[in-house]
Amino acid sequence: MYGLVDCNNFYASCERVFNPKLVGKPVIVLSNNDGCIIARSQEAKDIGIPMGAPLFKARDLIEKHNVKSFSANFQLYGDMSHRVMNILNSYAPQMEIYSIDEAFLSMDSANIIKDYSDYGVKIRQDILRSTGLPVSIGIAPTKSLAKICNHHAKKKTTSGVFYWNDVKDKNIFLKNLPVKEIWGVGYRTSYKLNELGIYNALQFRDCNEMWLRKNFSVTELRICTELKEIPCLELESNHESKKNIMSSRSFGRPVETLKELEEAVSVYITRGAEKLREQKSLASYVYVSIKTNKFREELPQYFNYIITPTNSPTAYNPDLIKTGLDGLKQIYRPGFKYKKATIMLLGLMPDAEAPLGLFFNNTDYHKKKELMNRFDSLNNQYGREVIKYASNGIKQEWRTKKELCSPRYTTNWEDLLVVR
DNA sequence: TCTGGGGTCCTAGGACCC
C-alpha cells in the first residue's frame, strides 16, 4: 500500500507559517524575477488568480482583492521541506521524496496495516503541529491511485486523508475523473485519448491493452495497469545521482555585453558545480546557451548553445568555468538584448571512478579536490558567495529581481523571527 | 514595462558491428 503526502499550497503555506496575519487572506508566490505566479493560497485560487500566469496579467485581481505577493524564497521552502520529510521518515522508513512538497510512503509496515486512514490522520496532525503546514494524504494500492486519492483528499474531505478502499463505487469514482487529471497524462496525451474516444479514467482502465500499447507508449500501459490496482511503479530510492545538472535563470534586466554574460555563466556554473560535488560526481562536458526575450517580438531574436568538453572529468570550479566561458565566446553575438543564460553539466560520473593514466594528473586532481572542499565548507558556513571567483563579477547588475522576498526565517540568523 | 527553473523517461533513427 502506498501513501502520497502532499503539502497544501506549499509555498503559500510556508509564507503563512511565519506571518500569521496572512491566514485567511489570498497569498501568491512569484517565480524568479517576480515574473509568473507559481503558487497560490486557497483564497487566491477562489478569486480566480490563474496558476503560471505572468504577474502583470493578474494585476487587476491582485489589487482588487488586496492579494499579498511574495518573491520565491527557496531557502525557506527547502528548509521547511526538510522538516516535513524528516517527520514522514519517522513514520515510514521506506519513502520516496518525489518533489519539494510531496513524498510517497510505503504503508506496509506491520503497525500501519490495521487502519490506514487513522494512521494518515495521525501523520497529518503531527506535521501540522510540528511545522504549521497542512498536508493531504491519499492511500491506495498503487502510486497512480494514491495520487488520485490525494487529490480527492484535498478537494473533498475535511480530514485531509482519503483511502482508496473507502470508495463506495470505484467504477463511478473513475468515471467521474477526466483522463487529463490522471498522473502522467498531460495535455498531448489527453487530447489524443479524447480523439480516440477515451474521456475518463474508467474507460482508460478498461481499454484494450494491445490497442493502448500500439497507439501510445509503455508509459500509458503502466498507468492503465496501475488503475487496475496492479502496482507497476515502485518506490524509487532517492540516493541515485542526477544524470544532468542544470542551472538557468533569466536576468533582472536585458544584458548585452559579453562581460556580463560571462559573469552570469560563471555564477551558474559555480552553482552547478556545488550540486555536482554534493553528489560526488565529475562532469565531462559543459553546455552553455544564451537567448533573447522571445516575448519581445519586435526585437532581433537569437538563441544558440554549445557543448564543450572539459580536459578531463572534473568538479573543479576554474576548470568548469573556463570550459563554459570558452564555449560562450563562440556563441556570443553582439547587438542582441539577452534575457537568459543556461548551463548544464553533462557526462557525469562518480568521482570514485575518476580515470587514471596518461592524461589524468592524479596529484593535481587531489589538490583541486581539497581546495573545493574548503571552498564549499566556507560557503556553507557563512553563506553562499562568501568566497567566489572574480569572474562571477562584483556588482552583478544582471541578477534576478526579488523585490518582495520574505526573510529566510529558518536558515539565516539575521532573519530569525523576533518575538516581543 | 513585466512572461520561472530543474528535472526524468521514452522513442525513433542513425552509426556501427558481425
Add this chain to the structure above:
DNA sequence: TCTGGGGTCCTAGGACCC
C-alpha cells in the same frame, strides 16, 4: 544486377512532472 538480419549504443526531441 542482385544488396540480410539482428544487435547495441548514442542522441535529439517529445512529453510529462512539480
